[in-house]
Every structure is written in structure tokens, then in C-alpha cells.
Amino acid sequence: MFIDVAKIFIKAGKGGNGAVSFRREKYVPAGGPDGGNGGKGGDIVFEVDASMRTLSDFRYKRHYKAEFGYDGSSANKTGSDGKDIIIKVPPGTIIRESETQRVIADLTTGGDRRIVARGGKGGKGNSNFAIPTRQAPTFAKSGYNGEEMWVTLELKLIADVGLVGFPNAGKSTLLSVVTEARPKIANYHFTTLSPNLGVVRTQYGDSFVMADIPGLIEGAGEGTGLGHDFLRHIERTRLIVHVVDVAGTEGRDPASDFHIINRELKNYSLRLSEKPQIIAANKTDACDGDTVELFKQEISDTGFEIFPISSVTKQGLKPLLSSIARMLKDLPEVPLAEDIEEEVVYRPKEQKPFDIYKENSVYIVTGAWIERLLESTNLDNHDSLQYFQRALKSRGVIDALENLGINEGETVKIYDLEFDYIR
Numbered sequence: 001m002f003i004d005v006a007k008i009f010i011k012a013g014k015g016g017n018g019a020v021s022f023r024r025e026k027y028v029p030a031g032g033p034d035g036g037n038g039g040k041g042g043d044i045v046f047e048v049d050a051s052m053r054t055l056s057d058f059r060y061k062r063h064y065k066a067e068f069g070y071d072g073s074s075a076n077k078t079g080s081d082g083k084d085i086i087i088k089v090p091p092g093t094i095i096r097e098s099e100t101q102r103v104i105a106d107l108t109t110g111g112d113r114r115i116v117a118r119g120g121k122g123g124k125g126n127s128n129f130a131i132p133t134r135q136a137p138t139f140a141k142s143g144y145n146g147e148e149m150w151v152t153l154e155l156k157l158i159a160d161v162g163l164v165g166f167p168n169a170g171k172s173t174l175l176s177v178v179t180e181a182r183p184k185i186a187n188y189h190f191t192t193l194s195p196n197l198g199v200v201r202t203q204y205g206d207s208f209v210m211a212d213i214p215g216l217i218e219g220a221g222e223g224t225g226l227g228h229d230f231l232r233h234i235e236r237t238r239l240i241v242h243v244v245d246v247a248g249t250e251g252r253d254p255a256s257d258f259h260i261i262n263r264e265l266k267n268y269s270l271r272l273s274e275k276p277q278i279i280a281a282n283k284t285d286a287c288d289g290d291t292v293e294l295f296k297q298e299i300s301d302t303g304f305e306i307f308p309i310s311s312v313t314k315q316g317l318k319p320l321l322s323s324i325a326r327m328l329k330d331l332p333e334v335p336l337a338e339d340i341e342e343e344v345v346y347r348p349k350e351q352k353p354f355d356i357y358k359e360n361s362v363y364i365v366t367g368a369w370i371e372r373l374l375e376s377t378n379l380d381n382h383d384s385l386q387y388f389q390r391a392l393k394s395r396g397v398i399d400a401l402e403n404l405g406i407n408e409g410e411t412v413k414i415y416d417l418e419f420d421y422i423r
Contacts, residue, residue: 004054004055004154004155004156004232004233005055005152005153005154005155006055006058006059006062006152006153007062007098007150007151007152007153008058008061008062008063008064008150008151008153009062009063009064009148009149009150009151010044010064010065010085010087010116010117010148010149010150010151011044011063011064011065011066011117011146011147011148012041012042012043012044012066012117012118012119012120012146012147012148013040013041013042013043013065013066013067013068013069013082013119013120013146014041014068014069014082014119014120014143014144014145014146015038015039015040015041015068015069015119015120015121015122015123015143015144015145015146016037016038016039016040016041016068016069016070016071016072016079016080016082016122016123016143017038017071017072017122017123017140017141017142017143018035018036018037018038018071018072018122018123018124018125018126018128018140018141018142018143019035019036019037019038019071019072019073019074019077019125019126019140020033020035020125020126020137020138020139020140021033021034021035021036021073021074021075021125021126021127022034022035022136023074023075032127032130032135032136033125033126033127033129033130033136033137034074034075034076034125034127035072035073035074035076035125035126035127035140036072036073036074036075036076036077036078036079036125036127037072037078037079037122037123037124037125037128038069038070038071038072038078038079038122038123038124038125038142038143039069039070039071039072039078039079039080039081039082039122040069040081040082040119040120040121040122041066041067041068041069041081041082041119041120041121041122041143041144041145041146042066042067042068042069042081042082042083042084042085042119042146043066043084043085043115043117043118043119043146044064044066044084044085044087044115044116044117044147045084045085045086045087045113045114045115045116046086046087046089046093046095046105046107046113046114046116047086047087047088047089047107047111047112047113048088048089048090048091048093048107048108048109048110048111048112048113049088049089049090049110050090050091050110050111052088052089052090052091053090053197054090054155055089055090055093055153055155057088058153064085064087065085066082066083066084066085066117066119066146067082067083067084067085068082068143069081069082069119069120069122069143070082071143072122072123072125072140076125076127078122079122081119082119084119089107089153089155090155091107091108091109091110091158092107092108092155092156092158092236093106093107093153093154093155093156094106094107094153094154094155094156095107095114095116095151095152095153095154096151096152096154097149097150097151097152098149098150098151098152099149099150101152104116104151108158116151117146117147117148117149118146118147119146119147120143120144120145120146120147121143121144122143122144123140123141123142123143123144123376124140124141125140126138126139126140129383129387134383137383138381138382138383138384139378139381139383139384139387140378140384141376141377142375142376142377142378143376144372144375144376145372145375154232156232156233156235156236158209158236159197159209159210159211159233159236159237160208160209160210160237160238160239160328161200161208161209161210161211161237161238161239161240161241161324161328162210162211162213162233162234162237162239162240162241163175163210163211163212163213163241163243163280164213164234164240164241164242164243164261164265165242165243165244165245165257165261166244166245166250166252166257166260166261167214168245168249168250169243169244169245169257169282170243170245170282170283170311171212171213171243172196172212173311173312174212174243174280174282174309174311174317175196175198175210175212176198177311177314177317178198178200178210178317178321179198179199179200179210180198180199196211196212197209197210197211197212198210198212200321200324202318202321202322202325203318203322204322204325206325206328208324208325208328210241211233211237213231213233213234231264231265231268231269231272234265234272234275235269235271235272237275238275238276238328238331238332238333239275239276239277239278239324239327239328239331240265240275240276240277240278241277241278241279241280241320241324242258242261242262242277242278242279242280242304243280243282244257244258244279244280244281244282244295245257245282245283246281246282246283246284246287246291246292246295246308247283247284247286247287247291248287248291249283249286254281254295254298255295255298255299258279258299259299262277276327276331277304278304278305278306278307278320278323278324278327279299279304279305279306279307280307280309280320281295281296281306281307281308281309282309282310282311283310283311283312284308284309284310284315284316285310285312285313285315292308305323307319307320307323353367353368353369353370353395353396354366354367354369354370354395354397354400355367356397356400356401356404358404361410361411362410362411362412362413362418363401363404363406363410363411363412363413363421364412364413364414365397365401365412365413365414366414366415369395370397370414370415371415373388373391373392374388374414374415374417379417401421406421407421408421408422408423409421409422
């Protein structure tokens with residue numbers, strides 16, 4: 001089965017915890033703190049596997065979690081980093097943050113790699129908190145959580161040429177006779193459900209990739225049927241070959257079919273409708289020359305080059321393929337997604353260090369920074385708790401509470417922690 005959209009949850013590893021340890025050596029009576037730092041959590045990495053063709057693997061597994069970093073230990077030993085998870089995807093996969101639909105990465109070439117969720121930093125061991133007035137700190141920091149999110153994977157086939165047209169116009173047959181692709185072919189009155197790719201090699205040594213895009217129907221540009229699912233694959237092509245059943249074997253008018261498909265391309269994307277296009281007037285073996293000439297006259301105002309062909313008898317295929325190869329030499333590569341960030345693939349949304357609001361008589365403090373601080377604090381340890389209180393003061397939380405008019409004895413809530421405010 002061809003699957004070209006999948007939604008999965010990814011969670012990078014949490015950093016390892018810092019260690020609380022003191023040197024215990026025979027001839028060192030006052031050995032000092034030597035707790036090591038925790039290791040970094042594993043990243044979630046996406047990598048292109050050129051042998052993959054679909055996203056079907058993601059039907060069965062939707063959650064991916066990287067390994068946690070290991071805790072630090074004595075003798076200032078840093079814990080090992082957690083192992084990364086490598087998620088293999090086919091060429092042409094776009095990764096979006098599901099919540100915002102922002103493009104995170106566009107992976108096109110075999111071996112391409114992107115870190116999409118970064119593992120959390122390891123917590124610092126107690127040796128990092130020794131100061132002249134606190135020479136034996138009895139606390140360390142916990143590791144930070146890794147990034148996590150739902151992402152949507154969207155596969156867009158990468159091909160130089162896309163074959164478009166109504167169902168049963170002969171696209172699959174054309175692909176099968178000019179490449180080594182073997183799509184399922186039958187006289188169906190409905191469209192096939194899977195795009196197919198093949199490599200065309202002309203008699204002059206040129207080669208290019210051709211994709212048979214499943215047959216479009218009227219209303220595809222608005223998403224009727226599987227319209228949007230099919231149209232997205234045309235976006236990466238450099239040239240459109242519009243296959244028309246010029247003999248009208250399905251009882252439709254060839255010129256009308258041609259205009260309907262082009263209207264659907266425009267409805268989906270103006271840029272798509274402006275792609276270079278040539279016309280393959282197919283099934284000439286089933287009609288006479290007058291029918292072909294009438295079709296040419298009816299669409300002569302488009303300016304598109306028209307090639308009468310028969311995929312069954314292979315008539316007219318060499319001029320068609322030669323023209324395609326010639327046009328491709330002058331056409332630029334299709335640009336990748338325009339809104340991808342350079343270098344850093346994923347960045348959390350910009351957030352203030354904290355927010356404070358009053359609910360009834362309780363002052364509630366929230367924010368990414370305050371949450372990380374709380375996670376890394378051992379509230380049962382006096383030194384760690386003092387460090388937490390100093391951090392609140394130095395980052396302006398106490399001043400903000402004072403500005404809001406908090407009185408002594410009123411309650412402050414920071415996630416699961418509640419305490420009475422004392423000046």
C-alpha cells in the first residue's frame with residue numbers, strides 16, 4: 001500500500017542527573033565534592049534511505065523515544081550520552097511540526113540527516129556548586145527533559161517529469177513502455193491509488209525520472225476524492241506531460257478533459273499551473289487523423305507543444321521523449337520548501353522566562369524556565385532549596401510578585417509546588 005502522509009510522536013532523551021559525591025581517600029581527610037555531570041539525552045534524527053518508497057512503516061509504529069543520558073558518578077565522571085534514534089524516511093519527505101504546520105526539514109537525497117528533536121542536557125554534579133562560602137554542597141541538578149512533539153511526515157515524489165491526466169488516459173501504459181517500471185495496468189474506470197516512478201533513457205543517452213501521477217478527477221483542486229494527495233506529487237516535477245485520451249474512448253471530449261485538468265492544477269496552486277507543460281495526445285491508434293487535428297485546433301491557443309502518440313503501438317514516443325530531454329536541460333531544479341530554517345532544524349517557540357497571574361488568592365507562576373528549574377531542584381535538600389530560592393530572586397520572580405502586590409503569608413504555586421510567601 002502507498003502511504004504518503006504519517007503523523008508520529010517523537011521524544012528526545014532526558015539528560016542524566018548530576019551526582020552528589022565527596023572524595024573519600026585515605027590520606028585526603030577533607031576531600032571536597034567530586035560529583036560528575038549527567039550525560040546528554042539522545043537526539044531524534046531523521047535520515048533518508050534511498051531504498052524506501054513509502055511511509056508505510058509508520059502505520060505500525062507511531063511513538064519514538066530516544067535513550068536517556070546516564071547519571072554522573074564520583075571522581076567527577078560524566079555519565080555517558082544516551083543513544084540517538086535514527087528514523088529512516090524515503091527521499092522527498094517533508095517533516096512538519098504538527099501543531100503549527102511549520103516545515104522543519106525537507107529531506108531529498110539519500111544519506112541526508114536532520115536532528116529534529118534534541119536530547120536534554122545533563123544535570124551538573126555537586127562539584128560545580130562549590131564556592132568559598134559553601135565548600136561541601138550536598139545537592140546536584142537533575143538532567144533536563146528532551147524536546148518532544150508530534151510531527152507530520154509528508155512524502156512528495158521527486159521526479160523530473162510528472163504525467164497527469166484523467167483516469168484511463170494511458171499514463172500507466174506510457175510509463176511502462178518508456179521505463180522499466182511495472183505499474184498495474186487495466187481498463188479501469190477509476191484511478192489507481194499509487195504513484196509510480198521510472199527512469200527514462202533516450203536513444204541519445206539522456207536520462208530522467210518520470211512519475212505516473214494517479215488520474216485526477218474534476219474537483220481535485222478542492223480536494224475532491226484524493227485530489228490533494230495526488231497533486232502534491234506534481235509540485236516537485238520540473239515538467240508536466242499532460243496525457244489526453246484523444247480518441248475519447250471513455251466517452252469524454254478530449255479538449256474538455258484537457259481544460260478541466262489544467263483548471264484543477266490552477267485551483268490547487270497557481271505555481272503548479274505555471275509549470276512548463278507539453279501534451280501527449282494518446283491513443284491515436286484508436287482514432288483517425290482528423291480527430292487529432294480537431295483536438296490540436298481546439299487547444300491551439302495554449303501554445304503547448306502537442307505530440308500525437310500511441311502507448312500501445314509505441315508510435316510517436318521517440319519525438320516525445322527527445323523533446324522532454326531537450327526541455328529538461330534548460331529547466332532549473334525545483335526549489336525546496338521556502339520556509340525551512342537554516343542549520344538549526346527545530347527551535348521551541350520563543351517564551352518569556354516566566355508568567356505570573358493571580359487566581360482567587362493564589363499567585364501562580366508558570367513558564368519553561370521556571371519548570372526546568374523546578375525539575376532540577378531537590379526540594380528535600382536544604383542547599384538545593386536555597387539555590388532554588390536564589391534563582392527565583394536573581395531572575396526577577398520575587399520582584400514580579402512584589403509588583404503584583406503579594407502580601408506575606410499568601411500562597412505561591414509553581415506547578416506542583418505550593419508555599420507561603422515570606423519576605
